[in-house]
Amino acid sequence: MTPELPPFYLILDGTTHLEACLEVGLRLVQLRIKDRPLSVIREEIARAKHLCDAYGAILVINDYWQMACEIGCGWVHLGQEDLDHADLTQIRRAGVRIGLSTHNEAELTRALALTPDYIALGPIYETKLKKMTCAPQGLDKIRVWKDRISPLPLIAIGGLTPARLPGVLNAGADVACVVTDVITAPDPVARCRLWLERASEAQYVAL
Numbered sequence: 001m002t003p004e005l006p007p008f009y010l011i012l013d014g015t016t017h018l019e020a021c022l023e024v025g026l027r028l029v030q031l032r033i034k035d036r037p038l039s040v041i042r043e044e045i046a047r048a049k050h051l052c053d054a055y056g057a058i059l060v061i062n063d064y065w066q067m068a069c070e071i072g073c074g075w076v077h078l079g080q081e082d083l084d085h086a087d088l089t090q091i092r093r094a095g096v097r098i099g100l101s102t103h104n105e106a107e108l109t110r111a112l113a114l115t116p117d118y119i120a121l122g123p124i125y126e127t128k129l130k131k132m133t134c135a136p137q138g139l140d141k142i143r144v145w146k147d148r149i150s151p152l153p154l155i156a157i158g159g160l161t162p163a164r165l166p167g168v169l170n171a172g173a174d175v176a177c178v179v180t181d182v183i184t185a186p187d188p189v190a191r192c193r194l195w196l197e198r199a200s201e202a203q204y205v206a207l
């Protein structure tokens with residue numbers, strides 16, 4: 001079977017809600033843990049891998065590529081700063097796929113030269129999650145990026161809400177990636193289920 005990515009991609013900062021989200025159908029999730037002891041991060045990665053394997057979901061590890069390789073995870077997500085230190089040859093030798101962040105043309109050129117498995121463009125809209133050094137990209141940039149990277153999957157990230165999903169997908173994104181809208185919801189699992197319903201009409205993108 002051709003490997004593919006589902007259209008909804010959730011970023012979580014730990015495993016608290018992971019199993020419940022998998023239970024309602026989440027199949028693409030990134031573990032993005034900041035400022036925790038390495039021992040905790042290792043435990044969380046191992047737990048997330050165990051759960052994602054059980055549900056047949058794709059797990060992407062942000063930043064901690066060495067642990068991802070050691071624990072046998074299938075994917076890592078790396079930002080431009082991570083790229084200054086990460087050993088992509090070692091990551092690939094471990095059979096781990098690579099997603100890369102981009103925010104401008106120079107980063108896109110650098111990313112494409114590294115032949116990643118997906119490229120993320122952000123922030124599409126203003127994000128409250130972290131301080132960005134660039135202005136929101138807007139929907140038009142999605143089409144420009146998709147034309148540049150096709151057939152690689154394009155992930156749209158930053159300030160996304162269910163209401164913004166059709167615009168992002170119609171503009172050419174293959175996958176919508178979300179943090180704040182879900183994790184700050186009164187019921188994050190119900191919000192995840194809503195996203196899955198809204199994205200259910202969209203195509204899965206081949207890898």
Ligand SMILES: Cc1ncc(COP(=O)(O)OP(=O)(O)O)c(N)n1
Nearest residue numbers: 062077078079080101120155157177
């Ligand atoms: C899908 C996706 N896109 C972009 C990012 C941002 O990654 P990065 O630039 O490494 O920044 P941090 O997430 O580490 O703050 C992402 N994590 N996922």
Ligand SMILES: Cc1nc(C(=O)O)sc1CCOP(=O)(O)O
Nearest residue numbers: 122123127129158159178179180
């Ligand atoms: C972690 C992250 N990286 C971005 C980038 O543009 O590289 S935007 C972003 C935050 C996205 O989260 P939210 O859905 O909360 O806006």
Ligand SMILES: [Mg+2]
Nearest residue numbers: 063078079082
């Ligand atoms: Mg990072």
